[in-house]
């Protein structure tokens with residue numbers, strides 16, 4: 001009997017026992033659907049975070065004060081000087097691989113407009129910020145060098161702040177908000193950026209760093225103005241490593257750190273973030289893989305169970321087939337193919353269900369999903385393998401039956 | 411054609427072995443028509459199963475068309491059941507989910523090697539076999555839509571579809587009324603006249619009278635073997 005004839009035969013058997021077949025493959029259906037949908041979510045998230053990281057450019061370097069410990073947690077903030085404005089100037093002047101430098105200082109403050117109150121992040125920054133973060137005003141303008149030089153009381157609002165303080169359709173540019181008891185002119189509104197991997201980019205107000213020192217944060221160190229972080233853009237992606245090297249050397253010299261003492265600051269590049277995000281998504285994939293493995297194991301055992309029942313129920317049929325000349329192999333194949341068709345049917349239904357749910361997730365939630373062809377091909381293959389693997393034992397039981405014994409069965 | 415020598419069959423269930431056949435010697439020539447008779451439990455079915463290669467003797471020799479088949483493997487026996495011998499059971503043994511035609515197709519589907527009919531040949535051969543037994547108009551009926559006699563005809567068609575030279579029938583009329591039995595016997599008679607060797611088991615003297623030779627069994631031993639004077 002050819003495999004195709006066996007497939008047709010198996011399909012007839014499955015259709016004849018529709019209810020039982022559906023219940024049998026339910027485990028496989030759910031397992032495969034879950035794998036497809038979860039992998040689609042995982043892959044979508046990975047693409048999205050990569051897109052965000054790459055949108056910033058791989059030549060971006062973050063510098064923060066504090067010794068770098070294993071968990072990227074800054075240590076010894078109190079004892080170290082931190083990063084100062086003079087460090088910023090030095091980096092700008094000394095390091096040849098560096099294109100732009102933007103120091104920053106953030107603080108959460110209460111903000112008011114016409115009786116509306118909100119608490120948001122006040123980000124003291126410099127004009128270079130827009131280039132480095134690739135984050136631009138949608139209307140009005142950003143902070144300029146004149147604002148810096150004259151410490152003017154101007155600010156640029158993020159979209160979330162606009163949503164919180166202003167009525168829909170109202171144009172904030174030209175109005176004034178109250179920050180820490182002082183009125184600031186709103187000169188621009190940033191474009192909507194959304195939530196990046198780390199924070200809501202839209203929930204902040206930008207002010208000139210110089211103004212921030214004078215009016216909001218105050219001078220905060222005997223050694224001059226400290227900054228919370230420095231954003232550095234290397235001249236190109238290839239210049240990122242030299243820039244890191246140059247900055248590290250410079251800062252160690254300036255902070256009088258001698259070998260073997262560790263840095264009192266740490267650098268992180270977008271490449272590091274990309275690697276972290278990739279490592280995270282591979283852990284995610286691994287977890288999914290094990291979940292999938294377990295659900296398919298359960299599904300496979302379900303199939304094996306029902307195939308064993310089926311062999312017992314159809315003992316007489318097996319006897320009849322053997323009596324008219326079916327060989328050991330004919331019977332073996334019949335049941336293996338039946339288990340495989342059953343499992344593959346479950347697999348295909350699961351694949352369709354999985355694709356359907358990832359579209360639904362895409363449509364109804366904010367998660368971006370992306371079904372990978374590989375997950376579909378793998379699910380297809382795995383459901384065939386599950387059928388083969390769990391079908392072989394019941395099929396062997398069937399093929400070993402003695403024709404006379406089998407014919408006598410009721 | 412068929413030659414049994416010292417064939418015995420012992421079922422060793424539990425502690426006490428059952429000697430269903432003890433030293434059977436039997437020769438069957440091509441084109442014979444034999445009835446096997448005997449009381450219940452005398453070993454008729456056991457003998458038929460061995461003749462039909464559904465079972466193997468515990469000891470002794472079975473020569474079929476010159477081949478010593480007593481030591482054949484299960485698969486070799488399956489091939490013989492498929493092409494050399496047709497077997498008809500008292501309980502018909504049709505697959506209930508399949509149509510008459512599909513049931514008759516089974517031996518064609520399981521045929522191997524040179525005896526295997528090509529795809530295009532299979533269907534007409536099965537149809538012909540059903541026409542031969544007078545069921546040309548019932549091909550797509552399932553067993554439960556057919557009378558007992560019709561079911562037995564289907565099973566005869568199935569036994570014949572690979573053109574075997576030997577037809578074995580274990581109480582083929584055992585589940586049928588006397589009128590239907592007669593029709594089945596007429597069919598077997600017809601097959602016999604076409605040259606097929608027919609061996610059947612029966613309790614019924616009327617049925618046995620169709621055969622040309624009667625073999626009687628008792629307690630697993632042949633107690634008489636005589637020609638019918640019809």
Ligand SMILES: Nc1ncnc2c1ncn2[C@@H]1O[C@H](COP(=O)(O)OP(=O)(O)OP(=O)(O)O)[C@@H](O)[C@H]1O
Nearest residue numbers: 421423428429430449450451452453454455456457
């Ligand atoms: N599978 C088996 N296991 C154990 N004993 C068996 C088996 N098959 C048959 N026997 C025994 O072998 C003996 C012969 O049985 P067999 O079926 O050949 O009788 P039979 O002549 O066909 O009887 P009947 O006319 O009732 O069909 C009986 O004593 C029976 O109990």
Ligand SMILES: [Mg+2]
Nearest residue numbers: 454455456580
């Ligand atoms: Mg019997």
